[in-house]
Amino acid sequence: AQKDELHQIALKIVADGKGILAADESTGTIGKRLAAINLENNETNRQKYRQLLFTTPSLAEHISGVILYEETFHQSTDKGEKFVDLLVKQGIVPGIKLDLGVVPLAGTIGEGTTQGLDKLAERAAAFKKGGCGFAKWRCVLNIGTHTPSHLGMLENANVLARYATICQANGLVPIVEPEVLCDGEHDLARAQKVTEQVLAFVYKALADHHVYLEGTLLKPNMVTPGQSSSSKSSHEDIGLATVTALRRGVPAAVPGI
Numbered sequence: 001a002q003k004d005e006l007h008q009i010a011l012k013i014v015a016d017g018k019g020i021l022a023a024d025e026s027t028g029t030i031g032k033r034l035a036a037i038n039l040e041n042n043e044t045n046r047q048k049y050r051q052l053l054f055t056t057p058s059l060a061e062h063i064s065g066v067i068l069y070e071e072t073f074h075q076s077t078d079k080g081e082k083f084v085d086l087l088v089k090q091g092i093v094p095g096i097k098l099d100l101g102v103v104p105l106a107g108t109i110g111e112g113t114t115q116g117l118d119k120l121a122e123r124a125a126a127f128k129k130g131g132c133g134f135a136k137w138r139c140v141l142n143i144g145t146h147t148p149s150h151l152g153m154l155e156n157a158n159v160l161a162r163y164a165t166i167c168q169a170n171g172l173v174p175i176v177e178p179e180v181l182c183d184g185e186h187d188l189a190r191a192q193k194v195t196e197q198v199l200a201f202v203y204k205a206l207a208d209h210h211v212y213l214e215g216t217l218l219k220p221n222m223v224t225p226g227q228s229s230s231s232k233s234s235h236e237d238i239g240l241a242t243v244t245a246l247r248r249g250v251p252a253a254v255p256g257i
């Protein structure tokens, strides 16, 4: 029953013609949006901004899921309805960003891993109880002369797998996000190769940790040349490199990307 529920949530999120609204900017990041319109970054203004998004007429015609930041999960509309309940009422699946950010991975050349596993089961259970159906956790890998290292790929894949099993045990569909960053001077072929390797590490770890793939989603990166690369690629080449990497690296059982 748990597997079936996870699969149904995943399918609902990737319904044809619909997408996810990522409203999980951290308190620091949302400040940039508010500063652009001369508003103070305080809780009232953050609530008003999120309320504006979630009360958009006919939102559910286009949006199947909304990723929330922890503060927003606890907030309500001016009329006192919890944002989570407002979304559920519209047939939209609320989700929650569970990771607690990237920290340095000791012993590597500038690589990182993502923290947030401590007490994750308790947090996941509480968000599920509060109405969430899915979660997000972001890992980052950077392309350099000596990176991503074997250790970097192994550790990030492992932490994504730990997060994914804990989510599934608590009824949340994990969005698995191994993001290969676009910073760097590498070309398109290198970005494709690294993305393929990273996906291979991730799905090996998910298999090792007994993750139920039909109850997961993948948030990958586009495969592009590095932002400082001198070689430019056409949209067609970028599209083909991205789809090729995904076809090679993502098991067919994964219901959506």
Ligand SMILES: *[C@@H]1O[C@H](CO)[C@@H](O)[C@H](O)[C@H]1NC(C)=O
Pocket: 039, 040, 042, 043, 044, 045
């Ligand atoms: C937040 O800032 C607005 C001005 O942009 C102000 O009206 C409001 O009182 C502030 N709220 C809090 C809780 O500080």
